Amino acid sequence: MNNTPMHCPGFEANKSLTSVTFKCPSCSKTVEVFSDEFDRPHKCPGCKQQIDFTKVTFEGSSA
Numbered sequence: 001m002n003n004t005p006m007h008c009p010g011f012e013a014n015k016s017l018t019s020v021t022f023k024c025p026s027c028s029k030t031v032e033v034f035s036d037e038f039d040r041p042h043k044c045p046g047c048k049q050q051i052d053f054t055k056v057t058f059e060g061s062s063a
């Protein structure tokens with residue numbers, strides 16, 4: 001099970017992950033969150049507020 005020794009380490013994970021971008025409801029900074037992070041608290045990198053996903057406006061998806 002080692003026939004692809006130089007396989008890109010991020011590729012497999014990316015196949016099952018989607019990410020979405022939205023503007024922080026507090027500071028309007030564009031934030032990107034991956035699909036596996038929706039089930040846990042996420043803080044905005046700009047204003048450090050915990051983001052309420054039910055209140056953000058999603059701008060799109062990278063998928």
Ligand SMILES: [Zn+2]
Pocket residue numbers: 024025026027028029044045046047048049
């Ligand atoms: Zn913010």
